[in-house]
Amino acid sequence: MKNRTARRISAFLSNFIIIVLGVGMLYPVVWLIVASFKESNTIFSDPGLIPKSFTLQNYIQGWKGIGIIGFGTFFKNSFIICTLCVIANVIFCSLTAYAFARLRFAGKNFWFAVMMVTLMLPSHVTTIPRYIIFRSFGWIDTFLPLVVPKFFATDAFFIFLLVQFMRSLPKELDESAMIDGCGKFGIYTRIVMPLTTPALITTVLFTFLWTWDDFFNQLLYLNSPSKYTVPMGLRLFVDSSGMSSWGPMFAMSVLSLVPCFILFFSLQKYFVQGIITTGIKG
Amino acid sequence: MNRKARKKAIRENLSSYAFLVPWLLGFFIFTLYPMIYSLYLSFTDFNMLQPPKWIGLRNYFVMFVGNDQFPRDERFLNSLFVTFRFVFISVPLKLVFALAVAMLMNQRLRLIPFYRTLYYIPTLLGGSVAIAVLWRRLFAGDGVLNAILSGVFNVNNPPAWISNPKYALYTLILLSVWQFGSPMIIFLAGLKQIPQEYYEAASVDGAGKTRQFFAITLPSLSPIIFFNLIMQMISAFQSFTQAYIVSGGQGGPLDSTMFYSLYLYLKGFAFSEMGYASAMAWVLLVIIAALTALAFKGSGSLVSYGSGE
Numbered sequence: 001m002k003n004r005t006a007r008r009i010s011a012f013l014s015n016f017i018i019i020v021l022g023v024g025m026l027y028p029v030v031w032l033i034v035a036s037f038k039e040s041n042t043i044f045s046d047p048g049l050i051p052k053s054f055t056l057q058n059y060i061q062g063w064k065g066i067g068i069i070g071f072g073t074f075f076k077n078s079f080i081i082c083t084l085c086v087i088a089n090v091i092f093c094s095l096t097a098y099a100f101a102r103l104r105f106a107g108k109n110f111w112f113a114v115m116m117v118t119l120m121l122p123s124h125v126t127t128i129p130r131y132i133i134f135r136s137f138g139w140i141d142t143f144l145p146l147v148v149p150k151f152f153a154t155d156a157f158f159i160f161l162l163v164q165f166m167r168s169l170p171k172e173l174d175e176s177a178m179i180d181g182c183g184k185f186g187i188y189t190r191i192v193m194p195l196t197t198p199a200l201i202t203t204v205l206f207t208f209l210w211t212w213d214d215f216f217n218q219l220l221y222l223n224s225p226s227k228y229t230v231p232m233g234l235r236l237f238v239d240s241s242g243m244s245s246w247g248p249m250f251a252m253s254v255l256s257l258v259p260c261f262i263l264f265f266s267l268q269k270y271f272v273q274g275i276i277t278t279g280i281k282g
Numbered sequence: 283m284n285r286k287a288r289k290k291a292i293r294e295n296l297s298s299y300a301f302l303v304p305w306l307l308g309f310f311i312f313t314l315y316p317m318i319y320s321l322y323l324s325f326t327d328f329n330m331l332q333p334p335k336w337i338g339l340r341n342y343f344v345m346f347v348g349n350d351q352f353p354r355d356e357r358f359l360n361s362l363f364v365t366f367r368f369v370f371i372s373v374p375l376k377l378v379f380a381l382a383v384a385m386l387m388n389q390r391l392r393l394i395p396f397y398r399t400l401y402y403i404p405t406l407l408g409g410s411v412a413i414a415v416l417w418r419r420l421f422a423g424d425g426v427l428n429a430i431l432s433g434v435f436n437v438n439n440p441p442a443w444i445s446n447p448k449y450a451l452y453t454l455i456l457l458s459v460w461q462f463g464s465p466m467i468i469f470l471a472g473l474k475q476i477p478q479e480y481y482e483a484a485s486v487d488g489a490g491k492t493r494q495f496f497a498i499t500l501p502s503l504s505p506i507i508f509f510n511l512i513m514q515m516i517s518a519f520q521s522f523t524q525a526y527i528v529s530g531g532q533g534g535p536l537d538s539t540m541f542y543s544l545y546l547y548l549k550g551f552a553f554s555e556m557g558y559a560s561a562m563a564w565v566l567l568v569i570i571a572a573l574t575a576l577a578f579k580g581s582g583s584l585v586s587y588g589s590g591e
Contacts, residue, residue, distance in 0.1 A: 010389075011389060011390075011391060014386055014387075014389055014391060015391060015393065017386060018383075018386060018387065018391075018397050021383070022397065022400045022401060025400075025401065025403075025404055025460065026400065026403060026404075028413075028416060028417075028420055029403065029404070029407065029413075031416075031420075031426065032412075032416045046426075046429065047426045047429045047430045047433070092304045092305070092308075095301050095304060095305075096301065096302060096304065096305040098301055099298060099299075099301035099302045099305075103298040103301065104294070104298065105294070105295045105298035105299055105302075106295050111302065111306075114309065115305070115309075118309065118313055120516060120570075120574065121313070121317075121567070122516065122519065122520055122563070122566050122567055122570055123520065124520065124543060124546060124562075124563040124566055124567070125316070125317050125320050125560075125563045125564060125566075125567050126312065126313060126316035126317060126320065127546075127550075127563065128316075128320055128323065128550055128556055128559055128560050128563065129315070129316035129317075129319040129320045129323070129560075130312065130316050131550075131551075132319075132330070132556070133316070135330075149308065149312045151304065151308075152304050152305065152307050152308025152309075152311065152312060153304050153305040153308050154308045154309075154312050154313065159305070184297055184298070184301070188301070209406070210409075212410075213409045213410045213411075213523070215411055215522070215523040215526070215527075216522050216523065216543075216547075219526075220547075220551065230411075231410065231411035231412075231523075234411045234412060234415055235411060235527065237415070238415055238418070238527060238530065239530075246419065249415060250415075250416075250419075252412075253411075253412035253413075253415055253416060254412070256410065256411070256412045257407055257410065257412050257413075260406055260407060260410070261406075264399075264402075264403075264406050265399075268395075268399055271402070272398065272467055275464050275467045275468060276467060276468060276471045
């Protein structure tokens with residue numbers, strides 16, 4: 001009896017600490033959301049979470065962007081790039097993962113080790129030559145440098161994720177399919193791919209998020225505002241930040257986070273799974 | 283018969299390799315060739331207008347040694363120093379924090395899935411330009427933090443965190459530690475794997491909570507901690523977006539947030555010193571490889587992989 005009370009108190013305390021800590025951690029995000037509805041001149045440095053007046057003006061003004069290009073274009077560009085990257089990663093990373101996880105061929109261990117090394121490779125060693133290569137193709141200020149590499153399964157991280165998952169599927173499935181006259185490609189499309197769905201969803205999620213936030217490459221390759229993505233659009237606000245642009249800047253910041261929120265909350269389970277199976281990077 | 287079997291094996295191999303073709307092409311075109319090319323460029327002077335000019339080890343010489351004719355690049359050493367400080371403060375803090383919260387959550391609480399979601403939100407959003415922009419505002423001289431400090435806690439003249447070279451880096455460290463969600467989830471999963479009997483046996487033997495933590499929890503989690511340490515370290519060394527936005531793209535104030543990758547970007551793309559930037563990329567590669575190797579070596583004595591499995 002005494003034990004149960006003690007456990008209850010301990011659970012209550014834990015809950016309490018977790019909630020207080022959580023509220024403190026989320027305060028900046030909540031403040032951002034509230035601030036985006038405040039009038040521009042009251043945002044300044046009001047730490048409060050209850051707006052004195054509520055306005056949508058920031059969103060209307062922010063959507064127009066700075067200069068002639070509005071956020072409609074930035075969002076469209078970001079979505080195009082993300083969609084292409086997602087499609088490419090799902091197809092080509094899974095194809096590669098299938099070979100590593102389920103097929104037998106000479107030199108497999110060697111190539112797998114190579115793949116794992118590329119996983120740890122800092123991207124900087126390839127940044128400059130890639131830039132020079134893409135420039136010689138005339139691809140600067142297009143989406144191609146951001147998208148084309150993904151069609152060659154360059155995101156080793158997702159190959160690793162999918163290999164881990166595919167290895168856990170029972171081998172007998174392949175064998176019985178083989179007996180039924182199914183070829184390797186047939187096994188890939190009809191058996192392995194459907195069963196890998198959870199890991200593929202994780203791939204979709206993280207590809208989307210990381211591409212959405214991939215500021216470095218977008219900064220490198222996109223020069224004209226009509227090609228800008230959402231993060232690049234936000235940077236425009238930073239560069240010209242007078243007090244008056246904070247409201248619209250916050251409004252567009254909030255809007256830029258909405259797709260991440262929607263994906264995260266609708267598919268949380270896959271996030272957690274993906275993080276655990278790979279021990280993901282931050 | 284034998285020839286037939288060999289033929290079959292070759293065909294088997296070829297049909298398997300067909301699946302690997304996109305990745306192999308990608309590896310050669312987008313990874314291996316660029317690596318070799320950037321190694322070559324690191325020994326040249328190259329501004330993209332004239333063809334690369336071979337200058338031997340001069341780029342590396344300027345980074346670390348320097349003389350009268352080619353003075354040492356103090357900004358480079360500073361960026362290295364800043365980055366090391368960032369990595370070695372933020373990564374351990376992040377992991378300690380993640381482990382502490384994971385342990386707090388490792389109980390039979392009904393709301394765990396909800397909490398896990400809640401605590402992952404900063405990680406979900408933290409890498410974005412939007413949050414970096416927000417950080418700039420939170421820690422500005424006339425920002426939110428100072429409004430709280432002076433309004434609620436009556437602090438006189440709190441410092442302008444972002445524009446003060448003494449504190450600017452710490453705002454970025456805070457931003458990084460704030461995103462502790464992934465290691466937390468991994469630790470939580472790891473904690474659930476530790477058999478409850480271990481703890482029961484230990485407490486029967488009279489081991490207190492602290493003792494249990496050091497004798498059971500830490501050793502059981504050591505492979506996970508080690509893995510997280512390496513992955514977090516590698517990605518921390520490459521941090522770019524947050525420093526770029528918070529410092530307005532210049533690594534200021536007084537180069538106090540001049541991260542390695544930010545300086546590399548500026549050297550290569552703002553000053554068009556592609557050769558030098560390539561050399562910097564290779565130095566980073568060597569540093570990361572060395573630290574990873576060191577971590578692996580050190581792990582031999584510290585990490586226990588348990589028996590079985």
